[in-house]
Amino acid sequence: MIYLDNAATSYPKPNIVYETMMKAMKEYGANPGRSGHKLALEAGRGIFETRELLSKLFNIDNPMNIVFTHNATDALNLGIKGLLKPGDHVITTSMEHNSVLRPLKALEKAGVETTIIQCSPTGEIDVADIEKSIKDDTRLIVTTHASNLTGTIYPIREIGEIAKKYGIVYMVDAAQSAGVYDIDVQEMNIDMLAFPGHKGLLGPQGTGGLYIREGLDLHQLKEGGTGSKSNLLTQPDFLPDKFESGTPNTPGIIGLGAGIKYILERGIEDIRNHEKELTKYFIEELKKIQEVKLYGPCNVEKQAAVVSINIGDEDSSEVSYILDNVFNIAVRPGLHCAPLAHKTIGAYEQGTIRFSMGVFNTFNDIEKAVEAVRKISEEI
Amino acid sequence: MIYLDNAATSYPKPNIVYETMMKAMKEYGANPGRSGHKLALEAGRGIFETRELLSKLFNIDNPMNIVFTHNATDALNLGIKGLLKPGDHVITTSMEHNSVLRPLKALEKAGVETTIIQCSPTGEIDVADIEKSIKDDTRLIVTTHASNLTGTIYPIREIGEIAKKYGIVYMVDAAQSAGVYDIDVQEMNIDMLAFPGHKGLLGPQGTGGLYIREGLDLHQLKEGGTGSKSNLLTQPDFLPDKFESGTPNTPGIIGLGAGIKYILERGIEDIRNHEKELTKYFIEELKKIQEVKLYGPCNVEKQAAVVSINIGDEDSSEVSYILDNVFNIAVRPGLHCAPLAHKTIGAYEQGTIRFSMGVFNTFNDIEKAVEAVRKISEEI
Known part of the structure; x- marks a missing residue:
C-alpha cells in the first residue's frame, strides 16, 4: 500500500513512537498527576517532557501554557468557545475546515458574528481583506496555516502583525503545518495555536493541544478532577489544569513526545x-x-x-x-x-x-x- | 512494584491490549471514517467492533448510541451539560467525584439547581432520600455506581426505577464499576452511562465513552469535522457523529476492544x-x-x-x-x-x-x- x-x-510513525508508547504502557502505565508513587511520577514526567518539546518547537516560554486535548478539533473548540462572548465579532477565511466553521456557526445563535474572507480560486488570501474587515468589536481572527484541501499556505506572520496592531486575538489552526513548517508563537504574534498530535508531529491519534498565550483568559468548556485543588468544587484557575480534566492520554502524549524528538533530531x-x-x-x-x-x-x-x-x-x-x-x-x-x-x-x-x-x-x-x-x- | x-x-493491561494497539498502529494506522481506502476502512471496522463489544457488555441495542470520548470526565460533561437547561433541577449524592460535582457547580451560574443527597459515614445512600428530593423540574438524577473513595456500591437498579417512575433521566458514572460489575442499561433504566476505557475495561488511557438512550436529545458541546455531511456548516444530528468531532483515538479504542474481549472471555x-x-x-x-x-x-x-x-x-x-x-x-x-x-x-x-x-x-x-x-x- x-x-x-x-x-x-x-502513517507510518517513526518506530521510536511505537516503542516509546509501548514502554510507557508496559513499564509505567500509571495515572499521572494523581498519586505520588514512582510509576505515577514517571508518567507525569513523560507528559511534562512532551510539553517541553512542544515549547521548543513552537518557541513557547512556559510549557504549562500548553493544554493537551483529544485532537485539534477539541483544541479549536476550546479556543473559540472559551474566548468568545455574545456581541463579539470574528474574522476567518473561506478555506477553513469545519472544525473552525462549525463552532463559529454554532456561536451565531449565541450572538457571535462572523466575517468570512473570500479567498481566491487557488485558496489564497489578500491580507488587506482581513484588515478591512476589522470592527470595534472584533475579538478574534482565526485562520488555518495550510489548507487541508489545496495545501495553500497562509501568511500567518502578516496576519499576526495585523492582529497585534489592533489588539485582536489571533488563533492559528496548525492542523496541516505543525511539525513541517516553522511556527514561532512569539515572533508571529500567535495568541492561540491549535495542533493535532497525529499528523506532522508524528504522534499517535488521540492527541492534540492548544497553546494559550500567558494572560489570555479563556473559560473552560468542561470541569472535573484535575488531581489539583481536590478540596474545591470549582475548577482550578491555573494552566494547564483549568483545561485538562480527567485522565489524560498518557501513552499517546508520551508517544507524541517521541515524534517531536524525531522531528527535532532530523531537522x-x-x-x-x-x-x-x-x-x-x-x-x-x-x-x-x-x-x-x-x-x-x-x-x-x-x-x-x-x-x-x-x-x-x-x-x-x-x-x-x-x-x-x-x-x-x-x-x-x-x-x-x-x-x-x-x-x-x-x-x-x-x-x-x-x-x-x-x-x-x-x-x-x-x-x-x-x-x-x-x-x-x-x-x- | x-x-x-x-x-x-x-495496570498492567492484558498483553493482548498492547499487541492489538501495536497492530492497529503499525498495520492500519489510518484515519477512520474519512477516506474510503483499505486502511481507513479497517480502522473504522476496528472502532465499530469496540462499539459492538461495549453493546454486548452493557446490553445496548444499537452500537451507534455509544459516543467515544477522551475520558469519563469528558463523557460526564457531555451528558450533564448536553442535557440540562436553565431552570432544571438535578439530584446527586455527596459521594460523587469532582467530574460530576464540578460541572454541576459550574451550571449553577446558568440557573441549574442541584440537590446533593447526604450519604452515611460509610458512603451509603438511602434511596428514599432521592425520591423525596424530586421536584416538578427535576430533569436528571446522576450517581456513581461505586465510590472512588470507599468503593461503596450504589443501588443503581433501584434508583433507575425511581427515575423511570417519575420520567427523570438517570445517568450513571461507571468509572469504578464498568468491566467488573454487571451493568444492563435496559433492565436498570439507565439513560446515560459514562465510563472510562482505562480502568476496569482494561483499555488504554485516552479512552472513555457515553451511552445515550435512543431518543434522548442532547446538545453537542463541540463541533467539527465528522467525515459525514461534509457539505454542511452545521453539526450532523445523528449519533455518534453529532458528538464525535475530529480524529478519534483509533488505536486506543481498538485497544479498548481487546480489553473488553479479555473480560468477556474470562467472564x-x-x-x-x-x-x-x-x-x-x-x-x-x-x-x-x-x-x-x-x-x-x-x-x-x-x-x-x-x-x-x-x-x-x-x-x-x-x-x-x-x-x-x-x-x-x-x-x-x-x-x-x-x-x-x-x-x-x-x-x-x-x-x-x-x-x-x-x-x-x-x-x-x-x-x-x-x-x-x-x-x-x-x-x-
Missing part, C-alpha cells in the same frame, strides 16, 4: 524540503496529463504537501476507489470537511481526489501515483 | 469474584491492626475493590510515601478528587490512603500490603 493520506493522519527543514521535493515533482508530472485538473497554487513555495486534483469530470470517489483497489494507493476523495473551501476552488459538486505526502513517502511512491493517474486518465 | 492504584487506572463474574476475594481478605487482615482506621462499608457485598484507610493520625501522604519508597507499593493518598465524599466519611483533613485492587493482583500482593501497613503501624 502506498499511503498518500497523510493530511488525515501521518524540521529537512522534513519540509523532502516533502516539498516530492510535491513539486508530483505537481510537475500531473501537469503533463491533459485530463487532470489541479487545484491550489501549484507552487511548493505557497503550498504544503497536499495536492487536490480531479480527472476530467469523473467522480472523485470513483477514481479514489480505483486508486485503492487497482493500484493500492491510499488517498482521500470527496469533500474534505471544508465545504466553503470547495466552493472557493470550484470543486463543490465533484469533490477532489486529495494526495497528501508525508515524511516517509519516497519518489518511487510519487512515480507510481503519477503512473496510476495517467493510466486512469487514459481509460476514461 | 506492587500496584494497588487500579482505581486511578488499571466478568470471575474477575469480580477474584477482586472480591482479595478485598475481603485485605479488609479482614486490616481489621486486626489496631491503629488502622477503615472507611466505607467494609463488606465486599457492598463495596468494590477500593479500600481507604488511615493509620492513626498520620498524614496519608506520608504513609503513602513510605509504602512507595520502603515497601515498593503504589497507592494513592490525599483527597481523591471527591471533597464532599471525604467530608461524608470524616476524612477531609487527613485524606485517606487508598488501596485499589485489579484483576492482575494476587493474594501475595495483598499479604505484602498488609505486612507493610502492620510494620508502619508499629513504627508510629
Whole structure:
C-alpha cells in the first residue's frame, strides 16, 4: 500500500513512537498527576517532557501554557468557545475546515458574528481583506496555516502583525503545518495555536493541544478532577489544569513526545524540503496529463504537501476507489470537511481526489501515483 | 512494584491490549471514517467492533448510541451539560467525584439547581432520600455506581426505577464499576452511562465513552469535522457523529476492544469474584491492626475493590510515601478528587490512603500490603 493520506493522519510513525508508547504502557502505565508513587511520577514526567518539546518547537516560554486535548478539533473548540462572548465579532477565511466553521456557526445563535474572507480560486488570501474587515468589536481572527484541501499556505506572520496592531486575538489552526513548517508563537504574534498530535508531529491519534498565550483568559468548556485543588468544587484557575480534566492520554502524549524528538533530531527543514521535493515533482508530472485538473497554487513555495486534483469530470470517489483497489494507493476523495473551501476552488459538486505526502513517502511512491493517474486518465 | 492504584487506572493491561494497539498502529494506522481506502476502512471496522463489544457488555441495542470520548470526565460533561437547561433541577449524592460535582457547580451560574443527597459515614445512600428530593423540574438524577473513595456500591437498579417512575433521566458514572460489575442499561433504566476505557475495561488511557438512550436529545458541546455531511456548516444530528468531532483515538479504542474481549472471555463474574476475594481478605487482615482506621462499608457485598484507610493520625501522604519508597507499593493518598465524599466519611483533613485492587493482583500482593501497613503501624 502506498499511503498518500497523510493530511488525515501521518502513517507510518517513526518506530521510536511505537516503542516509546509501548514502554510507557508496559513499564509505567500509571495515572499521572494523581498519586505520588514512582510509576505515577514517571508518567507525569513523560507528559511534562512532551510539553517541553512542544515549547521548543513552537518557541513557547512556559510549557504549562500548553493544554493537551483529544485532537485539534477539541483544541479549536476550546479556543473559540472559551474566548468568545455574545456581541463579539470574528474574522476567518473561506478555506477553513469545519472544525473552525462549525463552532463559529454554532456561536451565531449565541450572538457571535462572523466575517468570512473570500479567498481566491487557488485558496489564497489578500491580507488587506482581513484588515478591512476589522470592527470595534472584533475579538478574534482565526485562520488555518495550510489548507487541508489545496495545501495553500497562509501568511500567518502578516496576519499576526495585523492582529497585534489592533489588539485582536489571533488563533492559528496548525492542523496541516505543525511539525513541517516553522511556527514561532512569539515572533508571529500567535495568541492561540491549535495542533493535532497525529499528523506532522508524528504522534499517535488521540492527541492534540492548544497553546494559550500567558494572560489570555479563556473559560473552560468542561470541569472535573484535575488531581489539583481536590478540596474545591470549582475548577482550578491555573494552566494547564483549568483545561485538562480527567485522565489524560498518557501513552499517546508520551508517544507524541517521541515524534517531536524525531522531528527535532532530523531537522524540521529537512522534513519540509523532502516533502516539498516530492510535491513539486508530483505537481510537475500531473501537469503533463491533459485530463487532470489541479487545484491550489501549484507552487511548493505557497503550498504544503497536499495536492487536490480531479480527472476530467469523473467522480472523485470513483477514481479514489480505483486508486485503492487497482493500484493500492491510499488517498482521500470527496469533500474534505471544508465545504466553503470547495466552493472557493470550484470543486463543490465533484469533490477532489486529495494526495497528501508525508515524511516517509519516497519518489518511487510519487512515480507510481503519477503512473496510476495517467493510466486512469487514459481509460476514461 | 506492587500496584494497588487500579482505581486511578488499571495496570498492567492484558498483553493482548498492547499487541492489538501495536497492530492497529503499525498495520492500519489510518484515519477512520474519512477516506474510503483499505486502511481507513479497517480502522473504522476496528472502532465499530469496540462499539459492538461495549453493546454486548452493557446490553445496548444499537452500537451507534455509544459516543467515544477522551475520558469519563469528558463523557460526564457531555451528558450533564448536553442535557440540562436553565431552570432544571438535578439530584446527586455527596459521594460523587469532582467530574460530576464540578460541572454541576459550574451550571449553577446558568440557573441549574442541584440537590446533593447526604450519604452515611460509610458512603451509603438511602434511596428514599432521592425520591423525596424530586421536584416538578427535576430533569436528571446522576450517581456513581461505586465510590472512588470507599468503593461503596450504589443501588443503581433501584434508583433507575425511581427515575423511570417519575420520567427523570438517570445517568450513571461507571468509572469504578464498568468491566467488573454487571451493568444492563435496559433492565436498570439507565439513560446515560459514562465510563472510562482505562480502568476496569482494561483499555488504554485516552479512552472513555457515553451511552445515550435512543431518543434522548442532547446538545453537542463541540463541533467539527465528522467525515459525514461534509457539505454542511452545521453539526450532523445523528449519533455518534453529532458528538464525535475530529480524529478519534483509533488505536486506543481498538485497544479498548481487546480489553473488553479479555473480560468477556474470562467472564466478568470471575474477575469480580477474584477482586472480591482479595478485598475481603485485605479488609479482614486490616481489621486486626489496631491503629488502622477503615472507611466505607467494609463488606465486599457492598463495596468494590477500593479500600481507604488511615493509620492513626498520620498524614496519608506520608504513609503513602513510605509504602512507595520502603515497601515498593503504589497507592494513592490525599483527597481523591471527591471533597464532599471525604467530608461524608470524616476524612477531609487527613485524606485517606487508598488501596485499589485489579484483576492482575494476587493474594501475595495483598499479604505484602498488609505486612507493610502492620510494620508502619508499629513504627508510629
